[in-house]
Amino acid sequence: MVELEVPRIIICGHSDCGAIKAILHPEKLGRIPAVSRWLSLGRDALALLDDGFKQTSDAERITRLTKLNVLSQMKRLETHPSVIWRLRCNDLTIQGWVYEIHTGRVEAFNPQTGEFEIWPD
Numbered sequence: 001m002v003e004l005e006v007p008r009i010i011i012c013g014h015s016d017c018g019a020i021k022a023i024l025h026p027e028k029l030g031r032i033p034a035v036s037r038w039l040s041l042g043r044d045a046l047a048l049l050d051d052g053f054k055q056t057s058d059a060e061r062i063t064r065l066t067k068l069n070v071l072s073q074m075k076r077l078e079t080h081p082s083v084i085w086r087l088r089c090n091d092l093t094i095q096g097w098v099y100e101i102h103t104g105r106v107e108a109f110n111p112q113t114g115e116f117e118i119w120p121d
């Protein structure tokens with residue numbers, strides 16, 4: 001088990017992410033077992049995406065899946081025993097960001113609104 005002595009962990013997704021595209025279109029990935037296993041971490045996010053985003057464009061689905069995957073990885077991290085303890089002690093914060101590479105814009109997840117918002121606001 002790894003313990004990090006940091007006050008804040010940022011889970012940062014990004015635009016034009018090859019991993020997100022591969023999760024959305026696994027048929028284009030071919031047979032790369034190690035990569036497929038790693039990408040399986042994104043299945044939780046994909047399940048959420050398919051609830052409401054069947055009709056949208058591929059670009060919108062990629063953006064939405066990028067954000068859902070950040071939230072999913074935050075939730076996964078929050079289940080780690082040492083993280084649970086530090087969150088209870090208010091000793092650690094976990095933030096979710098999405099970085100848009102071509103503009104440099106960052107959207108940060110706001111737990112109060114449940115939305116990603118442009119940062120700094």
Ligand SMILES: [Zn+2]
Pocket residue numbers: 014016017018019020
């Ligand atoms: Zn990526």
